Amino acid sequence: xxxxxxxxxxxLVLPILxxxxxxxxxxxTRVGGSPIGIYLSHEMTPSEVAEIQARxxxxxxxxxxxxxxxxxxxxxxFGYSGVAAAPVSDIxxxxxxxxxxxxxxxxxxxxxxxxxxxxxxxxxxxxxPDHITRIVAVSGAxxxxxxxxxxxxxxxxxxxxxxxxxxxxxxxFASIDHPTGLYTIDAILxxxxxxxxxxxxxxxxxxxxxxxxxxxxxxxxxxxxxxEELQQDYVDAARAKGLAEKIVLxxxxxxxxxxxxxxxxxxxxxFLLQGTITIEIIYRWPGLGRWMADSVLRGDQGTLMxxxxxxxxxxxxxxxxxDVVYANLxxxxxxxx
Amino acid sequence: MTTxxxxxxxxxxxxxxxxxFALPLAATAQVNNPGLLVHAADDEPTTLDPAQVEPGEGGxxxxxxxxxxxxDFGADSPELIPSLAVEVPSVxxxxxxxxxxxxxxxxxxxxxxxxxxxxTAEDVKYSWDRAIEMDLPEGNAGALADVIASSEVVxxxxxxxxxxxxxxxxxxxxxxxxxxxxVSQDTVEANGGIEAGVPNQYMxxxxxxxxxxxxxxxxxxxxxxxxxxxxxxxDNAKLDVRxxxxxxxxxxxxxxxxxxxxxxxxxxxxxxxxxxxxxxxxFKGGLLLEPLHIGMNLNIPEGSLPPEDTISEDFFxxxxxxxxxxxxxxxxxxxxxxLAGYGEFNPHYVPIGLFGYDASAPVYNKQNAAxxxxxxxxAGVWDEGFSVSVITEEGNLFALMCLVxxxxxxRLNPKFRINVLAVAESVFDDAHASNPLEYAMWAxxxxxxxxxxxxxxxxxxPDGEWGEVHGFANGYRDAAKIAGLIDSAAVELDPAKRAAxxxxxxxxxxxxxxxxxxxxxxxxxxxxxxxxxxAMQPLWPRPSLKFSLFDK
Numbered sequence: 001x002x003x004x005x006x007x008x009x010x011x012l013v014l015p016i017l018x019x020x021x022x023x024x025x026x027x028x029t030r031v032g033g034s035p036i037g038i039y040l041s042h043e044m045t046p047s048e049v050a051e052i053q054a055r056x057x058x059x060x061x062x063x064x065x066x067x068x069x070x071x072x073x074x075x076x077x078f079g080y081s082g083v084a085a086a087p088v089s090d091i092x093x094x095x096x097x098x099x100x101x102x103x104x105x106x107x108x109x110x111x112x113x114x115x116x117x118x119x120x121x122x123x124x125x126x127x128x129p130d131h132i133t134r135i136v137a138v139s140g141a142x143x144x145x146x147x148x149x150x151x152x153x154x155x156x157x158x159x160x161x162x163x164x165x166x167x168x169x170x171x172x173f174a175s176i177d178h179p180t181g182l183y184t185i186d187a188i189l190x191x192x193x194x195x196x197x198x199x200x201x202x203x204x205x206x207x208x209x210x211x212x213x214x215x216x217x218x219x220x221x222x223x224x225x226x227x228e229e230l231q232q233d234y235v236d237a238a239r240a241k242g243l244a245e246k247i248v249l250x251x252x253x254x255x256x257x258x259x260x261x262x263x264x265x266x267x268x269x270x271f272l273l274q275g276t277i278t279i280e281i282i283y284r285w286p287g288l289g290r291w292m293a294d295s296v297l298r299g300d301q302g303t304l305m306x307x308x309x310x311x312x313x314x315x316x317x318x319x320x321x322x323d324v325v326y327a328n329l330x331x332x333x334x335x336x337x
Numbered sequence: 338m339t340t341x342x343x344x345x346x347x348x349x350x351x352x353x354x355x356x357x358f359a360l361p362l363a364a365t366a367q368v369n370n371p372g373l374l375v376h377a378a379d380d381e382p383t384t385l386d387p388a389q390v391e392p393g394e395g396g397x398x399x400x401x402x403x404x405x406x407x408x409d410f411g412a413d414s415p416e417l418i419p420s421l422a423v424e425v426p427s428v429x430x431x432x433x434x435x436x437x438x439x440x441x442x443x444x445x446x447x448x449x450x451x452x453x454x455x456x457t458a459e460d461v462k463y464s465w466d467r468a469i470e471m472d473l474p475e476g477n478a479g480a481l482a483d484v485i486a487s488s489e490v491v492x493x494x495x496x497x498x499x500x501x502x503x504x505x506x507x508x509x510x511x512x513x514x515x516x517x518x519x520v521s522q523d524t525v526e527a528n529g530g531i532e533a534g535v536p537n538q539y540m541x542x543x544x545x546x547x548x549x550x551x552x553x554x555x556x557x558x559x560x561x562x563x564x565x566x567x568x569x570x571x572d573n574a575k576l577d578v579r580x581x582x583x584x585x586x587x588x589x590x591x592x593x594x595x596x597x598x599x600x601x602x603x604x605x606x607x608x609x610x611x612x613x614x615x616x617x618x619x620f621k622g623g624l625l626l627e628p629l630h631i632g633m634n635l636n637i638p639e640g641s642l643p644p645e646d647t648i649s650e651d652f653f654x655x656x657x658x659x660x661x662x663x664x665x666x667x668x669x670x671x672x673x674x675x676l677a678g679y680g681e682f683n684p685h686y687v688p689i690g691l692f693g694y695d696a697s698a699p700v701y702n703k704q705n706a707a708x709x710x711x712x713x714x715x716a717g718v719w720d721e722g723f724s725v726s727v728i729t730e731e732g733n734l735f736a737l738m739c740l741v742x743x744x745x746x747x748r749l750n751p752k753f754r755i756n757v758l759a760v761a762e763s764v765f766d767d768a769h770a771s772n773p774l775e776y777a778m779w780a781x782x783x784x785x786x787x788x789x790x791x792x793x794x795x796x797x798x799p800d801g802e803w804g805e806v807h808g809f810a811n812g813y814r815d816a817a818k819i820a821g822l823i824d825s826a827a828v829e830l831d832p833a834k835r836a837a838x839x840x841x842x843x844x845x846x847x848x849x850x851x852x853x854x855x856x857x858x859x860x861x862x863x864x865x866x867x868x869x870x871x872a873m874q875p876l877w878p879r880p881s882l883k884f885s886l887f888d889k
Contacts (some may be wrong), residue, residue: 037763040770041391041475048474049770051534084557085383085541091557150587158595165588165597170560170579284584286559294381294558294583299763 003324010320021312022073025305026066034058035301038082056080069305079302083294088306091291096310097181098167099287102210102279103272105203109211110218110268115261117215118222122257123249125227133219140216145275149209149282156205163205166284172198206283210275214268221264225257232256259326266322273311368867368889369596374576376884377589379602381558381582386540387518388468389476392784393627397515397878402563402578402885403451404518404546407442407461407496408508410787412872412886415692417508421445421456421519421547425508428830437503437830438486444494448570450521451544451551458496462488463522467531477516484511503828505835506788509692513787515878521545549574549885558582563884574885593617593863599889600864600871602880604734605677611863618871620862624681626688626875627782629738630796631727631853633659634777636808641775645756647724648777654812656849661712663850664705667745671855675737679859685846686783686796688857690875692832693789693839699847701854706749713750722752727778728768731759735780738855742780772806782858787876789839793823797846807851814849 029035039052053059056079057068072079078088121133156163167173168183176190184203187195229235230253238248277289284290288307295303382396387404390396407422417425422442426432432441448456465488468478484507488498500507511517520540525531528539544552549571550563563578581598590607592598594614603611611617637650653659672680682702687694713719727742729735736759743755758776760768769779786792794801799810799820810816822845826838862880864871869888873881 033764034767035763037761037765037767039475040766044474044770046772051474055535082383083381085381086557095558150591153588153591157597158591161595165592166581167559170562174554281585282588284559284581284588286556290584291558297761299761 003327007320007324010323014316017316018309018313019070021316022070022309023066025308025312026069029301029305029308030062033299035299038298038300073309078306081291081295081300081303083298083300083303084291088303092288092306092310094181095286095288095291098183098285099273099276099280099289101182101184101199102203102206102276102285102287103269105207106210106214106272106275106279107269109207110214110272111265113211113215114218115222115258117219118261119226119249119254119257121219122223122226122230125230130223133223137216137219140212141220143213145209145213145278146282148212149206149279152205152209153282164202167202167286169198169202206279206285209283210272210279213275214271217264217268217271218261222257222261225260226253229253229257262325263322266318269318270315273314367596369865370599371889372576374578374600374868374884374887374889375581375598376578376882377581377584377592377598377601378880379583379586382555382561383475384536384541385544385552385555386476386537387464387515387520388471388478389473389536389541390515391475392477392515392786393879398880398882399544399552399561399563399580400515400518400546401548401878401883402550403544403548403552404515404520405448405548406513406515406517406519407444408512410513410874410876412874412883415690415787415876417513419445421448421461437500437828439497439499440507441491441495441497444496445570446494448547449568450524450547451566452521452524454521454523456519456547457493458490459493460519460522461496462490463525464519465517467520467525468516470531470533471537472534473536477514480511480514480516503830504790505827505829506790510786510788510791513876519547549883550578569885572885575888576884578884590863593865596865598865599868599887600862600880600882603861603863605679605859605861606675607863608677608679608861616866618864618866618868620864620871620873621679621859623860623873623875624683624689624857625782625860625879625881626690626785626787626857627879628683628686628688628857629734629780629782629855631738631742631778631780631855632803632807633662633851633853634774634779634807635811635851636773636806637777638773638775641773642777643726643756643758645724645754646726646777647722651811652723652725652777655716656812656814657712657716658718659812659850660848661709661716662742662746663701663853664712665709665745665749666701666853666855667704667741668702668856669704670744671738671741674741675734676856676858677861679861680856681859683854683857684843685850685852685854686792687789687839687843688783688792691787691789691792693826693836695836695840695843698840698843701847701850704745709749719750720752722750722754724754724756725777726756726758727780728758728760728765728776729780730762730765734858735782739780741855742853774806780855785875785879790823790827793839793842794827796852797842798823803851809851812849812851815845819845819849 036053036058040049057065076089081088081091084091117133121130124130157165172195176186176192176195178186180186183199184196187199235248235253238252276287277293280287280290281293292307380395382399383394384390384396385399387400390400405421407420408417408425409420411418419425421444423445424430424443426440426442444458450456465481469482472478484500484504486499486501491497524545525540529537542555549566549569551566553562553564555561560582561580565574565577589601590610593601594617611619633653635653639650668682681689682700683689684698684700727739729739739757743757746753746755768776783796796803798804799813799816813819822838822842826835829835860873862873867889870886872886875881
């Protein structure tokens with residue numbers, strides 16, 4: 001099957017999957033109880049409670065509520081967030097941009113360090129560099145993020161005073177427009193080096209904390225895959241042809257070792273998104289993770305449903321992308337069969 | 338089984354250990370962020386609209402800084418002081434009519450709103466009428482609507498109000514309430530106007546008042562910024578303000594120690610993390626006007642209790658049971674444990690620090706196991722035992738108070754069982770707002786108010802807010818007498834007579850308690866030592882700070 005046909009077929013199935021996911025998301029959140037609690041206070045009389053229910057359509061049968069919710073989503077209305085005190089659709093893009101920026105920065109850290117360290121270790125199997133990389137990888141995977149994050153905060157923010165907390169300096173942030181919501185990109189568009197530096201400077205610690213955990217996974221996978229590839233006959237053949245070891249490693253073995261690693265990178269995306277919750281709370285990063293943590297604790301179901309639906313759809317798309325990249329890297333993979 | 342995540346033990350242990358190794362933190366005489374006050378708040382506002390804000394909610398903190406009311410409380414006294422009104426009405430100055438029904442406010446001339454329009458009596462009437470007309474269920478419009486019969490613009494700078502009945506608490510608890518804040522008519526009308534029963538989306542996220550601060554921006558879940566109003570009619574504020582919203586409490590403490598935050602909202606359990614830190618001052622003084630209490634329900638619907646509860650629906654109708662619970666509670670354990678020693682015990686039901694509090698009134702302040710056993714035996718539940726559930730929010734002082742109750746009661750008699758249901762805030766709010774309430778006991782704190790009538794009406798009157806929900810009339814020995822005393826004090830304009838009535842009520846309620854009052858929490862606020870003019874007034878909405886008084 002042609003790649004284009006495969007993508008087209010997957011995209012056709014996507015709406016059905018999304019409807020299925022939306023029903024599951026709606027049902028699961030309602031199993032936890034009515035979403036009314038976030039809007040109530042004990043001073044309210046029964047008639048006032050009924051008024052609130054009517055305001056949010058919660059006095060309707062559940063299936064009507066689902067249809068209203070689904071209809072709202074199609075119209076861009078995702079409900080009202082009790083936690084953010086604003087329509088979800090107003091806040092979600094801002095929070096999403098903040099989280100995506102953090103996840104992307106952490107992803108870059110993880111990719112760069114993971115592939116570099118994995119290659120470095122795999123090419124020097126059972127030698128000192130391999131052991132050192134293992135220590136780095138194991139510590140990255142085993143250090144609790146909240147502890148590692150707070151440790152970095154104490155040292156670099158509180159004690160040395162060289163790293164900031166939050167996403168931006170409020171004054172610098174307010175000095176530029178934010179057409180994309182991605183602070184780094186907006187700073188470039190505004191041609192403001194000061195804002196760009198502010199964005200990067202605020203990203204370093206949280207991206208490092210978040211990316212470090214993912215680095216470990218990628219590095220270990222890269223190392224194992226590379227070790228396996230280096231034992232293959234085609235590597236011996238390449239060496240026998242007289243190719244330099246560097247070329248054998250980079251052009252042959254590493255490329256093939258990337259195939260299983262890419263699958264892991266796809267899964268790592270989920271790890272990064274989940275990780276943002278802890279990281280955003282610790283670093284006061286105003287993204288989706290922190291918003292969702294508050295929403296979970298306070299039972300803000302409207303926000304939660306949007307988030308779960310969004311991440312589900314995102315995962316469907318990421319899986320599709322991973323499949324396509326996988327096929328490109330390994331021609332033995334046949335799509336659609 | 339109950340799981341309590343009090344600051345997450347694992348987190349606390351790891352973070353505490355890290356603190357120890359990482360000390361000393363930045364200790365410097367240099368002032369960080371000159372010209373800017375950074376306040377790390379616990380909660381995010383749910384609205385910035387005075388007509389929509391719920392008493393005790395985070396939005397009140399901001400409304401206090403940006404809007405003015407006709408009268409206010411000074412920083413160091415519970416006495417009323419003029420604000421947008423130039424004097425406090427009294428019978429002597431002609432501001433209160435002889436029959437106590439009409440209040441006339443002479444207003445301050447030359448005041449302008451942040452939108453540039455001039456302040457007049459029309460704005461006061463508009464603001465109050467607006468809240469009453471919108472009548473939002475989450476708001477506090479009832480504070481105005483329940484007492485005001487009519488209001489009138491006498492002239493541009495004179496506003497008068499006629500009440501349904503004389504009220505001794507009108508000035509203290511209504512005129513100073515956040516719902517009585519004066520908003521700019523022009524701004525509201527230009528942005529959605531007034532619609533009955535419907536929140537104004539614009540005003541929920543924007544502000545136009547006359548206060549010492551102008552609203553700048555509210556970045557949800559991140560920060561809220563205010564700037565000094567240079568045209569303020571009173572003393573100008575000195576520092577712009579950035580309120581950092583929410584986040585991990587440990588990070589707030591860290592930020593204070595590092596000098597990144599000037600003031601932080603904490604509870605007493607954090608004192609140990611902060612005490613002794615360089616450049617940090619812990620303000621300890623006074624008490625919050627929000628007694629921590631456990632309710633006893635006398636109006637339980639049949640068959641509604643959790644399956645593990647063995648008590649009958651009329652369990653708390655017997656005053657001996659209610660007294661026994663009050664005697665059994667280990668007050669000192671609660672005060673010295675979760676409250677870290679910061680608090681006092683107040684009588685039923687007038688908080689210490691309010692008019693009407695009687696220092697000589699009897700108070701449940703010490704566990705008396707023998708008396709509790711005697712009363713439980715007399716009530717006939719000692720031998721058979723009982724199991725009862727208490728519902729509360731998880732992970733806070735309320736949950737810890739419930740654990741103290743559990744420990745106190747179960748230690749008394751192994752046949753007694755308290756099931757602590759510590760649930761998410763929204764689940765608790767849902768249960769708590771139900772009428773009738775389907776739990777025998779629940780724990781929370783009282784809403785703050787500036788007048789004893791509020792507390793006694795809400796928490797003691799048989800026909801009051803909780804009296805009705807909990808069915809106090811089913812249990813009081815003499816419900817009519819208690820109702821009569823509270824009602825008469827509410828309209829008594831002679832302070833001495835009013836105080837005497839409140840003293841009598843406190844004695845009556847000791848014998849016939851409807852709550853277990855764990856303690857009245859002490860005020861503990863940590864701030865950087867470079868902050869000048871620090872003051873707290875528990876009669877201001879929590880965290881009881883006016884940023885305009887501060888300087889660096």
